[in-house]
Amino acid sequence: MFIDSAKIKIKAGDGGDGAVAFHREKYVAAGGPDGGDGGRGGSVVFQVDENLSTLADFRYKRKYTAQRGENGRGGRCAGKSAPDLLVKVPRGTLVKDAATGRLLADMSGDSPQVIAAGGRGGWGNTHFATPTRQAPRFAKPGTPGQELEVLLELKLLADVGLVGFPNVGKSTLVSVVSEAKPNIANYHFTTLTPVLGVVRMGEGRSFVMADIPGLIEGAWEGQGLGHQFLRHVERCRLLVHVVDVSGSEGRDPKEDFRIINEELEKFNPELAQRPMLVAGNKCDLTDDEAVEAFRAYIEELGYAFFPIMAPIRHGVDELLNAVSERLSKLPPILRFEPEPEPLAPESAGRREPVQVTEENGVYFAKAPWLEKALSTIDLADSESLQYMQRLLIQSGVIDALREAGVQEGDTVDLYGVEFDFVE
Structure with missing residues (x-):
């Protein structure tokens, strides 16, 4: 799982x-x-x-x-x-x-x-x-x-993320260009987990491609299975949007492209600015006129378009060469910088605050660190008692007792150690 x-x-x-x-x-x-x-x-x-x-x-x-x-x-x-x-x-x-x-x-x-x-x-x-x-x-x-x-x-750390609707051929594409073996079947949500594959382009040239489970409309709000995997797209340096140009699922390819891009932007506005290539898959299931019409639509939006037939690797090499070239010009995989710890107020001490309660005229002061500190003090030794007095003053215990209303001569209990309060 x-x-x-x-x-x-x-x-x-x-x-x-x-x-x-x-x-x-x-x-x-x-x-x-x-x-x-x-x-x-x-x-x-x-x-x-x-x-x-x-x-x-x-x-x-x-x-x-x-x-x-x-x-x-x-x-x-x-x-x-x-x-x-x-x-x-x-x-x-x-x-x-x-x-x-x-x-x-x-x-x-x-x-x-x-x-x-x-x-x-x-x-x-x-x-x-x-x-x-x-x-x-x-x-x-x-x-x-x-x-x-x-x-x-x-x-996930991946250079390239494959995004798109379910059953458009993302898993098939990653299986033919790498050693990854995702589940491939002709039904929606075959891919239930992200799959990583290493694409080798020759001597010293390779990149990691991630097959992101299919997204649907409303994914950023939690619809379908893809919403929980949108976070894995955030690190990708480059996105490849895989579209079924044949409309074999009864959907309009142009509408599919628009919907997925909107889902990415709603999840994280920065994803809308991420470099993207568009792969038109299943070209063999439609005519050239439909493919060229979709190409014109994509190029008019400013994206590079690559018609492919993933199972037989037709047009895939051209896509991979374009991916490799684009990656060579992009910064490394995004790494998030740890956020600094917020500054504590000047009045805040290192120790946890002391809790003071009053029962039947006895004031009980408690703090997790106080009981442990008292355990190391010899109450029969005058120097130990002097050290305890300085500790109570410097740590704010005496101030907390005063704020709680303790008066001269009142009894104070510190985890079983009782004494009369003296100003």
């Missing part, structure tokens, strides 16, 4: 916590703090895999979580950093933030892309020793890894 879009959740590993430890050795007095730093959490890294052609794997597994960094240990031993989690995707996959639609990466090249960065390891108590604070009994926790929901969207 061809799957070209998926939504998954990714979570980078949290950083390991710094250690609170002291050097203890026989005959060594006052060994001092020697708590090691926590290890870095694993990042979520996306990598192109040439063996993948769809996003079907993400239909069954929707959550990817990297490992957490190890905590620091005594003896100044740093925790082990976690390995990165490698997520393999087919070439041409766009990675977007599902919440905002912001493009995070275009997986068209070979370079791996870090989509969610792992958290930094926390400092051990060694870093907090000073001449006046020689035995710090606190350390920093590791920072959390990034977590987000991403939308994966596959846009």
